[in-house]
Amino acid sequence: MLQIINMYVNGRREELAVDIRESLLExxxxxxxxTSVKKGCGxxxxxxxxxxxxxxxxxxxxxxxxxxxxxxxxxTEGLKTPTGELNPIQQAFVDEAAVQxxxxxxxxxxxxxxxxxxxxxxxxxxLRKEIAGHLCRCTGYENILNALEKVLGYPxxxxx
Amino acid sequence: MYDIEHYVEAVSVEDxxxxxxxxxxxxxxxxGTDVLVRLRSGKGVGGTLVSIHEIPELHGVxxxxxxxxVIGPATCFTDLAxxxxxRSCVPYLGEAVETVGGPQIRNMGTIGGNLCNGATxxxxxxxxxxxxxxxxxxxxxGSREVPVTEFYLGPGKTVRKREEILTAILIEPQDYVGxxxxxxxxxxxxxxxxxxxxxxxxxxxxxxxxxxxxxxGGGQETAAQDMQSGGNPESRVxxxxxxxxxxxxxxxxxxxxxxxxxxxxxxxxxxVYELIGEHVLEEVQPRSSWRASKEFRxxxxxxxxxxxxxxxxLSSLGNxxxx
Numbered sequence: 394m395l396q397i398i399n400m401y402v403n404g405r406r407e408e409l410a411v412d413i414r415e416s417l418l419e420x421x422x423x424x425x426x427x428t429s430v431k432k433g434c435g436x437x438x439x440x441x442x443x444x445x446x447x448x449x450x451x452x453x454x455x456x457x458x459x460x461x462x463x464x465x466x467x468x469t470e471g472l473k474t475p476t477g478e479l480n481p482i483q484q485a486f487v488d489e490a491a492v493q494x495x496x497x498x499x500x501x502x503x504x505x506x507x508x509x510x511x512x513x514x515x516x517x518x519x520l521r522k523e524i525a526g527h528l529c530r531c532t533g534y535e536n537i538l539n540a541l542e543k544v545l546g547y548p549x550x551x552x553x
Numbered sequence: 554m555y556d557i558e559h560y561v562e563a564v565s566v567e568d569x570x571x572x573x574x575x576x577x578x579x580x581x582x583x584x585g586t587d588v589l590v591r592l593r594s595g596k597g598v599g600g601t602l603v604s605i606h607e608i609p610e611l612h613g614v615x616x617x618x619x620x621x622x623v624i625g626p627a628t629c630f631t632d633l634a635x636x637x638x639x640r641s642c643v644p645y646l647g648e649a650v651e652t653v654g655g656p657q658i659r660n661m662g663t664i665g666g667n668l669c670n671g672a673t674x675x676x677x678x679x680x681x682x683x684x685x686x687x688x689x690x691x692x693x694x695g696s697r698e699v700p701v702t703e704f705y706l707g708p709g710k711t712v713r714k715r716e717e718i719l720t721a722i723l724i725e726p727q728d729y730v731g732x733x734x735x736x737x738x739x740x741x742x743x744x745x746x747x748x749x750x751x752x753x754x755x756x757x758x759x760x761x762x763x764x765x766x767x768x769x770g771g772g773q774e775t776a777a778q779d780m781q782s783g784g785n786p787e788s789r790v791x792x793x794x795x796x797x798x799x800x801x802x803x804x805x806x807x808x809x810x811x812x813x814x815x816x817x818x819x820x821x822x823x824x825v826y827e828l829i830g831e832h833v834l835e836e837v838q839p840r841s842s843w844r845a846s847k848e849f850r851x852x853x854x855x856x857x858x859x860x861x862x863x864x865x866x867l868s869s870l871g872n873x874x875x876x
Contacts (some may be wrong), residue, residue, distance in 0.1 A: 394559070413560035416589075436590045437658055438745060449631075452657045455589045457582075459560055460606055504656065525744030526655025 398462040402427070403471025411458045418442045418453035420461075421468060429469040429499040433528070440527035443500035444468050450507040452526075469499040472506065481544050482506060489540035493531030501527050501537060508545050515545045555589060556598035563605050566691055566718050572603045573716040574693050579603050581718065583611075583627050586654070586662040587670045605718060611665070614638045620726030626665020626719045631656070633664050643724065645734040645753060649680045652738045655745050665719045668701070671709045671804075678805035679753035680736050682797030685728045692717040705804035731757045732793070735864035737857045741844075749845045750853040751799035754829075754861035758820050758869050759792030786870055789820040794862075796829070801837040801854050808836040820866060829862050830855035 395410045402425060411420055418435075421427040421444065433441035435454045442453040445467040446460075472480040479487070482505040492498050504524055508515065515523065520541050521534075529537060559576070563569035573579050578600035582588045585606075591597055605611060611627035614636045622642055624633070630650040633639055639647045653659050653667070653676045667675045668688065686701040690713055704711050713719065734755030740746035794815050796808040811832040818825050839850035 412554065414554040414557055416555065419554065436593055437586060437654070440655065440657060443657055449660050450657050451660050455585055455658075455661060457555070457560070457585065457589075457602075457604070459562060460604070522744070523656055526657040 396459065398459065400461045400463065401465045403467060413457075413459055415458040416454050417444065417446075417451075417456040417458050417461055417466070420458040421453060421466070427468045427470050431496055431499060433496070438528070439497070440500045440504070440524075441497055443503045443527070445503055445507055448507065448510050450504045450526075467503070467506070469502055472502070480506070482509065482540070485540040485543040486537075489536050489543065491532060491536040491540040497527055497529040497531075501529070505541055505545065508541075514547050515541075517542055517546065520545065555592045556595075557592065557602050558599055559601040561601065561603045562607055563603055565608060566605070566610070566720055569603050569605050569608070569718055570691065570693055570716055572601075573718075576601045576603075577715075580715075581605055581669075583666045584629060584661040584663040586658050587666055611720065616642075620730065622724040622729070624664060624722040624724070626668070626722060627663050628665075630659035630662050630664065630667075634659070643680075643684065643729050643734075645736045645755065646677065646680045646684070649676050649736040649738070649751075649753070652676050652736075652740075652748075658745075664722065668704070668722070669711060669713055669719055671705060671707075671711045673705075673708060673802065673804050674748045674751070674800050675805070676736075676738060676748060676751060676799070678799040679751040679797040680734070681722075682805050682807045683734065683753050683755045683795035684724050685795075687723040687725070688719055689721040689723065690714075690717040691720045696720070698723075701805075702807055708803050732795075733757075733865050733869040734795075735861040735868070737861050737864075739853050739857060747844070748800055750801065750839075750850055750857060752801075752854070752857035752861050753795075753797045754858060754865050755795045756791055756820075756862070756865045756869060757793040758789040758866075761788050761790045761819060786821040786866070787819070789870070791815055791818050791820055791825070796833060796858060798833075798837060798854065801833075801839050801850065803838070803840070806837065808833045810836055820870070826859045826862060829858045833858050 394413050397410055399408050409424055418430055418432055421430045430444055430453055431441035433439035437452040437455040443450050444453045447464050482502050486492055520538055561572045580600055582602045582604050612625045615623045616638055630653050634647040634651045667677045681701045688699045688701055688704055690697055693716055699712055732755045736753040738748045739750045740748055794812050796812055799805050814832055815825055833854055837854050839847050841847040
């Protein structure tokens with residue numbers, strides 16, 4: 394059964410006829426071609442499909458599209474500036490080589506964007522807890538934490 | 554695509570009950586972190602989902618004038634853990650729900666769903682047992698209150714009827730004021746993990762009658778070392794204690810016999826730790842599963858009780874609540 398919903402995706406209003414059975418993951422990928430939203434486990438274990446709904450990080454695979462009616466959705470496609478520059482988090486991932494196969498990257502970046510929105514700083518230990526809902530099978534997380542710490546951590550004390 | 558036939562977004566609790574009553578294949582969905590996973594695994598397919606996701610009155614935490622805490626069942630774990638009332642009145646409940654899944658799951662999963670799902674491994678289960686929480690269930694014929702200690706019938710089964718909605722979770726002041734507590738979750742990893750065992754111990758310490766305090770000569774040194782705090786355990790007795798478990802039986806449980814045995818004992822008496830570890834074993838029925846054997850669970854049941862009791866005592870004596 395199709396129903397019409399209105400949602401704001403990456404700042405743009407989208408009026409869509411969606412099947413009531415759709416997950417937000419399917420709608421974003423298949424109807425709006427936002428393929429940064431990755432399908433991993435499909436049951437909320439891996440975090441690859443993380444997007445922000447009204448500023449809150451959720452697994453899009455466990456989110457009924459019907460719930461998104463009237464809400465603001467943000468994916469990594471919505472992060473770049475009009476002049477094409479990267480968001481500070483994305484730049485930090487590049488600088489710290491926090492990307493290998495790239496499958497977990499968009500989800501991790503969206504969690505980091507959620508944390509940025511809270512306007513506070515985090516210790517490395519706190520960051521480990523905040524990214525506990527993401528699985529990365531390549532990097533061993535060290536470079537990811539380095540990148541996150543660069544943007545969200547406390548300023549490093551000068552050495553020597 | 555989720556394998557469902559129909560979907561209804563309820564605008565109010567009454568509306569949700571109406572839809573549940575009209576359609577015998579309808580199930581309630583709140584945060585969806587259990588229901589949608591179950592659908593994905595091919596269980597309960599082909600039915601109707603009645604969503605209570607967007608009903609505002611089911612969200613948030615409030616305190617009534619008489620001190621009763623009212624938790625909206627659709628409050629997600631993240632919001633519950635950071636709620637100022639939860640942090641000040643029942644911090645161990647906030648700590649317990651902070652161990653659920655990962656951040657994204659805690660942003661969606663709700664405290665009401667954690668209860669209604671009926672799992673013995675629910676992270677809030679052990680704490681809720683010790684709080685004597687009362688659950689308000691609203692159905693086509695009105696509302697009724699069920700104590701959480703009588704809510705569970707078996708694994709995944711509760712007394713909630715299919716067309717009933719959990720509308721409030723109540724914690725009365727006599728069940729939290731003056732208590733300190735500790736919840737310990739044992740799992741193989743610290744995130745994205747279902748509890749192998751969960752244990753909550755809460756204590757309320759009172760002043761010891763003068764003669765009893767004088768008799769407590771022996772064992773003070775060990776106890777004092779154990780406490781490592783500014784409190785004075787010699788002059789305190791355990792005036793109330795609550796012990797709750799998840800995964801120690803097919804449903805969440807309380808250990809009333811052990812509680813009765815420990816009530817009235819001196820907080821300085823080192824034997825309380827041996828007693829709790831020994832006697833809880835008589836009140837549990839853990840099973841072997843792929844996660845852990847029965848034998849290992851029994852060991853956890855004893856050890857976590859001792860540790861949780863120690864932590865609960867420390868937080869009571871450490872901040873001199875009754876000084």
